[in-house]
Amino acid sequence: MLLQCIKKLIAVAAIVVLHFSISGTTLAQPPGPELDRTIPTPRLNDGKIDFGGDGVWSLPYIRNFADRIVGGDENSAVPFLPWTEAMHEYNASNNVAYDPEGFCLPPGGPRSMATPYPAEIIQHRDRIIIIFEGGGHVWREIHMDGREHPDLETYVPSYFGHSVGHWENDTLVVDTVGYNEKTWLDFGGHMHSDQLHTIEYFTRTDKNTLHYEATIDDPGAYTEPWTIAWDINWSEGQELADYICQENNKYMIDLVDDFGNPFFESTPVAR
Amino acid sequence: MKTKFALYPIALFTAFSLTQAFAHHSFLAEFDPDSPIEIEGTVIKVEWTNPHTYFFIEVESEDGDFEEWALEMGSPNGLTRRGWRRDTLKVGDIVTVTGTAARDGRAKANAETVVLDTGQRLFAGTSRPDFVEDNN
8 A cells, every 4th residue: 555655656746747847847948858858869870970869959949149158258148240239129129020920931041940940950961951840841952962152143132042061070060151132140139140150060979969050150240259159858759740930920920110100001811 | 735735737737748849830930829718609610620729619798699710839849758648638628728829810819838727737849938837
């Protein structure tokens, strides 16, 4: 009888722990059970890091990149140019109402690794493709065949830009240029110009951890490059699901501008 | 022991959560955190759509009039990972909803919890930035 009671108590305690650890009581930290950080990083037959497996990467919700700056001293701040500082203040003043991702446009750049839906990283011989469930069900392609970036004088800027990657030991380094100006760097309203150049570092430090770093180099928006970083958890056994953001975006339909007029005169989404 | 049994349904609807409730758009731009609501009504429609699942309830006022409320929840992928199924909420169900009212004054709110008339309490995948699940 005593043993049964103890077993029941342990079961209840496990559920409570599971609840708090998985559902999370704040939105600031990614949820998930306590993951074993000692399982070795999986590798492909050629010895390179394997970013895949039977699961997905559970991307965290990083709203404010200013909170994730690394590489400086404790007082490191976003090195704004006057226009990005003014726009950041304006975006905060209206509760980031005009965030492009709120219109179901892609997150672009490093924000795609901070939009909290799962992602898969698929490694082909000559390219790596990241499939994002969130951000409107999008993907990006990283060329691994040694090619150079195209001439930006003729390249049509795009949401994810043009990415080339290479390995530095066990770290995938991805260099991207050619971004358009239709995205924000983060949910909090840090903006960028079409001079944005990002250098991203992907390192699977153990089976359950993907360390991500990104240097934001944008002389059109910031006085100097700045670097942000966070860890991403592996979710064993999970799969990507359907997420077609633009299906029924009532927020977009109802949005008004600073003068109370409809923000969009017409919208292609279904009512 | 009552506590133990009260925990199971909560665990069921959170053990499957994979990602956090996500404000795909700005919660604070649309909803007023100073306007909490608690309303009871009958479900008249459920929309399993992206980027937010909606359900609509008919609420009877004190003078006997009926008002239709639109209630925003999380996205279908987020809700199903939290254990929601197609028949979790059905037309005709009588529910009590807590949440946050829209700033524009219309009968619209972001739902936080939905309590079925069976007593089952469901987390609605709210994207309210400071929301903390009440597990009691």
